[in-house]
Amino acid sequence: MEITEIYNKLKDKFGDSVKDLIISPPSDAFIAIASDKLFDICLELRDNPEFDFDYLMCISAVDFSENLEVVYHIYSMNKKHKVILKVSVPKENPVVPSIERIWRSADWHEREAYDLLGVVFEGHHNLIRILLPYDWEGHPLRKDYKEPETYHGMKVPY
Amino acid sequence: MTTRKFIDIDFSRIESDRMRLNVGPQHPSTHGVLRLEVELDGEVVTDVIPHIGYLHRCFEKIAENVTYPQVIPYVDRMDYVSSMNNELPYVMAVEKLMGIKVPDKVEYIRVIMSELNRIANHQIAIATFGLDAGAFTPFLYLFRDREYILWIFEKASGARLLFNYFWIGGLANDVYPTFKEDVLNIVKQVRKTNQEIERLLIYNKIFIDRTANVGILPADVAINYACSGPVLRGSGVQFDLRKNEPYSIYDRFDFEIPVGKGEVGTVGDSWDRNIVRMREIEQSCRIIEQAVEQMPNEGDVQQAIPKKVRPPKGEIYFRCENPKGELGFYIISDGKDKPYRVKARAPSFVNLSVLPEISRGYLFADLIVILGSIDIVLGEVDR
Amino acid sequence: METFNFLDKIIGESILSAVLSALLPLIFLIVYALIAILGELKISAWIQERLGPMRTGPYGILQPIAEVVKLLQKEDIVPTNANRLLFNLAPFVMFTGAFAGFAVIPFSPAFAPAHINLGLYYIFAVGAFAVIGIVMGGWASNNKYSLLGAMRSASQMISYEIPGALVVLTAAVLANSLDLQEISLAQSGPFWNWFLFGGPGPWTKIWVIPFTLLLSLIFMITSLAETNRTPFDIPEGESELVGGYHTEYSGMKFAMFFFAEYANMFIVASVLTIVFLGGWNSPFGEFMSGYFWGVFWFTSKAMFIVFLQIWLRWTLPRVRVDQLMFLGWKVLLPFALVCFIVLSLYRILY
Numbered sequence: 001m002e003i004t005e006i007y008n009k010l011k012d013k014f015g016d017s018v019k020d021l022i023i024s025p026p027s028d029a030f031i032a033i034a035s036d037k038l039f040d041i042c043l044e045l046r047d048n049p050e051f052d053f054d055y056l057m058c059i060s061a062v063d064f065s066e067n068l069e070v071v072y073h074i075y076s077m078n079k080k081h082k083v084i085l086k087v088s089v090p091k092e093n094p095v096v097p098s099i100e101r102i103w104r105s106a107d108w109h110e111r112e113a114y115d116l117l118g119v120v121f122e123g124h125h126n127l128i129r130i131l132l133p134y135d136w137e138g139h140p141l142r143k144d145y146k147e148p149e150t151y152h153g154m155k156v157p158y
Numbered sequence: 159m160t161t162r163k164f165i166d167i168d169f170s171r172i173e174s175d176r177m178r179l180n181v182g183p184q185h186p187s188t189h190g191v192l193r194l195e196v197e198l199d200g201e202v203v204t205d206v207i208p209h210i211g212y213l214h215r216c217f218e219k220i221a222e223n224v225t226y227p228q229v230i231p232y233v234d235r236m237d238y239v240s241s242m243n244n245e246l247p248y249v250m251a252v253e254k255l256m257g258i259k260v261p262d263k264v265e266y267i268r269v270i271m272s273e274l275n276r277i278a279n280h281q282i283a284i285a286t287f288g289l290d291a292g293a294f295t296p297f298l299y300l301f302r303d304r305e306y307i308l309w310i311f312e313k314a315s316g317a318r319l320l321f322n323y324f325w326i327g328g329l330a331n332d333v334y335p336t337f338k339e340d341v342l343n344i345v346k347q348v349r350k351t352n353q354e355i356e357r358l359l360i361y362n363k364i365f366i367d368r369t370a371n372v373g374i375l376p377a378d379v380a381i382n383y384a385c386s387g388p389v390l391r392g393s394g395v396q397f398d399l400r401k402n403e404p405y406s407i408y409d410r411f412d413f414e415i416p417v418g419k420g421e422v423g424t425v426g427d428s429w430d431r432n433i434v435r436m437r438e439i440e441q442s443c444r445i446i447e448q449a450v451e452q453m454p455n456e457g458d459v460q461q462a463i464p465k466k467v468r469p470p471k472g473e474i475y476f477r478c479e480n481p482k483g484e485l486g487f488y489i490i491s492d493g494k495d496k497p498y499r500v501k502a503r504a505p506s507f508v509n510l511s512v513l514p515e516i517s518r519g520y521l522f523a524d525l526i527v528i529l530g531s532i533d534i535v536l537g538e539v540d541r
Numbered sequence: 542m543e544t545f546n547f548l549d550k551i552i553g554e555s556i557l558s559a560v561l562s563a564l565l566p567l568i569f570l571i572v573y574a575l576i577a578i579l580g581e582l583k584i585s586a587w588i589q590e591r592l593g594p595m596r597t598g599p600y601g602i603l604q605p606i607a608e609v610v611k612l613l614q615k616e617d618i619v620p621t622n623a624n625r626l627l628f629n630l631a632p633f634v635m636f637t638g639a640f641a642g643f644a645v646i647p648f649s650p651a652f653a654p655a656h657i658n659l660g661l662y663y664i665f666a667v668g669a670f671a672v673i674g675i676v677m678g679g680w681a682s683n684n685k686y687s688l689l690g691a692m693r694s695a696s697q698m699i700s701y702e703i704p705g706a707l708v709v710l711t712a713a714v715l716a717n718s719l720d721l722q723e724i725s726l727a728q729s730g731p732f733w734n735w736f737l738f739g740g741p742g743p744w745t746k747i748w749v750i751p752f753t754l755l756l757s758l759i760f761m762i763t764s765l766a767e768t769n770r771t772p773f774d775i776p777e778g779e780s781e782l783v784g785g786y787h788t789e790y791s792g793m794k795f796a797m798f799f800f801a802e803y804a805n806m807f808i809v810a811s812v813l814t815i816v817f818l819g820g821w822n823s824p825f826g827e828f829m830s831g832y833f834w835g836v837f838w839f840t841s842k843a844m845f846i847v848f849l850q851i852w853l854r855w856t857l858p859r860v861r862v863d864q865l866m867f868l869g870w871k872v873l874l875p876f877a878l879v880c881f882i883v884l885s886l887y888r889i890l891y
Contacts, residue, residue: 056384060501060503062499289780291858298591521861
């Protein structure tokens with residue numbers, strides 16, 4: 001199934017929560033969606049046999065100065081098609097519903113996005129840091145991140 | 159094959175007087191600096207909580223601060239036992255973003271190098287898996303063979319482990335004159351050792367007892383956890399990006415996708431994951447032989463290398479079949495000479511997340527075997 | 542052939558001869574341990590297509606001495622929260638148990654350090670010392686890995702003593718004695734008189750040979766389990782338990798554990814030799830037999846068994862703890878019991 005078809009079907013079902021389909025080669029086409037309906041849209045993508053998206057390849061969070069974007073790359077093992085979803089949330093309150101209960105692979109990806117960019121995934125069962133120490137402060141992959149002077153008395157920049 | 163049961167999973171853990179054992183970060187069998195918090199009921203594992211990040215080297219942050227070609231050495235350091243395979247998706251992603259078409263000879267050399275490195279990686283995986291089960295001797299046999307492969311890499315790129323050999327649009331330098339003969343000799347040697355290992359280790363009664371029916375990963379769970387590579391194929395899912403979504407020139411070769419069939423136990427057990435690696439070595443040998451035969455001798459490997467690597471605005475997610483699974487790079491370019499964002503989808507990272515799911519209820523010794531059968535490299539898990 | 546202690550003959554039965562009788566096995570043990578360590582290094586190297594140690598002396602033959610010196614120089618670390626007394630005592634208990642076993646081993650018709658008529662029983666009794674040492678060390682280390690290793694080891698060694706004891710009991714039935722010298726004497730003559738081949742008797746004994754061969758195989762397996770050697774090295778299983786009961790030990794105390802392991806290897810090998818391979822008897826009847834040849838045959842047979850143990854270690858993977866128990870209780874024990882009954886009947890009938 002082509003991404004335009006997926007877009008139209010989702011648009012029919014979820015209305016304004018599915019925002020735009022953006023196609024601009026050489027980039028891959030993606031669908032921008034509102035964060036509030038993300039969980040339902042993902043559930044539909046997985047459970048509707050027309051879509052049958054059963055394989056979440058990757059979740060990436062990106063810092064675009066005012067907004068944080070979360071990008072979902074999803075693939076279907078049976079139908080061999082893929083879709084890219086993008087959710088944009090304001091940096092002051094970056095809350096995105098967790099889809100960990102739909103695809104379990106989202107568990108660690110979401111923890112990583114939280115750890116490095118501070119995206120808060122609502123409904124995640126164990127949203128703690130994963131790569132950095134549990135008591136680290138700040139989210140280093142944000143563009144405005146300033147590294148701390150010391151960590152537990154150790155000098156950080158060297 | 160789809161019975162989906164993860165929507166109502168109960169995450170509450172029962173607290174009783176069970177023993178909490180801290181495995182790692184310094185432990186002989188964690189393959190690096192992985193730390194597992196294991197909850198034991200006697201010898202039975204009731205829960206495993208992986209704690210990762212001890213080898214976090216800020217790959218993604220560094221990648222935002224260096225130019226596109228300068229990222230390649232850092233990519234090498236992710237999965238340091240299969241660096242060639244790591245470079246491939248990265249350079250191909252940037253090439254695709256820039257619309258570069260590389261010459262045929264480059265493609266062939268890349269495929270041969272990647273497949274050789276796949277063999278080397280699988281040899282380490284099988285060797286350490288045997289070591290986890292207590293067999294020390296096959297470990298050294300396989301390491302001896304891997305050494306021959308590393309000699310080829312050394313002759314071609316000057317480095318044994320971290321090559322920086324694939325460049326955006328070409329290669330660092332051409333291969334040396336006797337390259338083809340060397341590669342064919344290696345293939346012969348690899349096949350010989352494979353037979354030896356099958357007799358010594360794979361079909362050993364004790365080894366089968368230790369690994370068959372241990373850590374069974376059903377296909378639907380594997381897909382739900384987005385497992386890839388031998389872990390996914392060990393569960394009987396015939397999915398290989400080289401075949402299903404051919405990149406580079408993999409559509410020109412004739413090879414098969416080995417999957418776990420439950421020969422000595424259940425489909426998706428540790429033995430199956432391991433045997434998939436054994437069979438993949440054989441398939442890699444076939445690819446190498448065909449590639450060596452078809453590879454053109456003439457050609458400039460550097461003709462397509464751009465003077466300035468400055469991709470247009472845009473983004474790309476490109477994935478390749480790494481020895482450990484699907485390695486994807488999500489690159490966002492803002493039109494400058496440095497990437498705006500590079501996200502690596504590391505196969506070990508994703509495959510490791512399935513460990514708690516498949517190791518509950520087995521003995522502590524099995525946990526080590528299961529971890530070995532997943533074949534992680536901590537450099538890639540922590541990046 | 543007459544059996545006696547040659548030291549008693551030379552200097553008379555006195556304290557001096559008793560002390561010398563005790564010292565000889567100690568010297569033997571030290572020399573043997575060095576050779577066995579070198580053997581372990583070199584045999585593993587051959588198996589793995591390596592050279593092994595090559596720098597210390599010609600072909601690295603001084604390597605075991607270097608290793609011992611290294612161990613002696615190492616710092617003796619006691620973990621902070623360990624039980625100091627038990628922690629320090631454990632290696633010595635273990636070594637004592639291993640060395641005490643040497644007291645009854647008949648090296649030659651002319652020399653067994655202590656000639657007691659319950660030798661076989663005694664060896665099994667002092668062999669159980671090792672369990673105490675291991676559990677002591679594992680518990681006192683205050684380390685979860687050590688504790689797990691000690692627990693595994695206790696269950697393993699106790700379980701495997703039962704089939705082992707049954708095998709030895711069968712030998713006692715065949716020889717009509719528990720005295721190790723008597724058992725050796727009972728197998729005198731050419732090699733088909735060994736208990737491995739059913740013991741002395743007319744050619745009609747041929748039908749018991751499968752049972753005795755099976756028994757010796759059972760004993761070989763049990764002996765590997767009792768000395769914690771691969772494929773039954775789960776108490777120290779490096780890949781899961783780091784070092785098992787000796788994780789926290791270093792330096793001299795680790796060396797004691799190490800020595801005790803090799804001593805135990807020799808003891809089980811010599812029990813196997815005495816019980817099934819005719820002890821100090823020459824395989825060719827009268828040819829090459831005698832008091833001195835006895836020492837030669839005994840040590841070479843025992844060393845061959847030690848070689849087998851080393852060979853197996855570098856070939857096989859490790860079994861799991863439940864498989865080990867399954868093998869011990871549900872396979873070895875019934876088979877040993879059947880062989881015991883059959884051979885007892887054979888003994889009554891003939």
